Amino acid sequence: MSVENFLVEMLASVPHWLAVMVIGAIPVSELRGAIPVALGIYGMEPVEAYFLSVIGNLIPVIPLLLFLEPVSGYLRRYRIFDIFFTWLFSRTRRNHTKNFEKYGLLALTLFVAIPLPVTGAWTGCAAAFVFGIRFKHSFPAIAAGVLIAGVIVTVVTLTGIGLAELILGA
Template identity: 55%
Template sequence: MDFAAVFIDLLQGVPSWLVTIIISAIPVIELRGAIPVAIGVYGMDPILAFVLAVIGNMLPVTIIFYFLEPVSKFLSAHSKLFARFFDWLFTRVEKKGNERVEKYKDLALMTFVAIPLPLTGAWTGTAAALVLKYPFKNAFLSILAGVIIAGIIVTLLTVSGIHVLDLIFGWFS
């Protein structure tokens, strides 16, 4: 049994709209996992899946923006493992982010978040904005635009992928 199946079983009895929001708020998975689950597993309308996933993906942004630094400092002071992890994270984000965000600012952050691949979503975009001392309002709007673009891409890929699988195998008929 894979992780997705275990997670869906764990949330059995939870309304599908809430599962979609929860999955899209989880780091790395974000809306890239929530939209296919909402549409493919729960049979949710693609527009509703998109809207719920965007909401869920944006929920952690403010929390991350204002609490990542103090929490990382506290955990790093009390654990060598966390100290190494946050050093790696902030160094990686600053190295990759400085080149992109400083030169193109809003467009770079939006584009980075819009690419629907692991480690390019709202969580990492927010961490990059924080490390680069990007103003919250600008960061939030750029991340929101990127999340919307990623959501559109994932929704279209999911719907077209389900359509193709249905045509070939009759899985969703």
């Protein structure tokens, strides 16, 4: 069973608009899961699916950007978390510093905009924290990336649904 199907079953008693927002807010699915569910399972109009998914995906961004630093600082008191965060931050800096130095906030926007696993708003917030990008700069960059990713996922999903209907003769 896919993550999206599991979430749809878990949210069966919730109104569809709210289910789409919740799916969009969850880090394992974000809008990459919410838009296909909204269009393919709930039969929503593309504009409605897009906006509900984007809003859902942006809801956790503000608390993540504001609270990652204090939560990380608190958890670093414990050796296992200190080891984990040290590894994560050094790995992230090693793999992405060149792009962030070269492209700045555009790199953050593009990173969030690419609708692939391990890219998205949640990971963008972590990257903004690791690179010390302040909220007033990181939020607009992440929001722009979410908007772009939403357009890409909507177009790809609609294309896929159209092809499926053409092939199946629906």
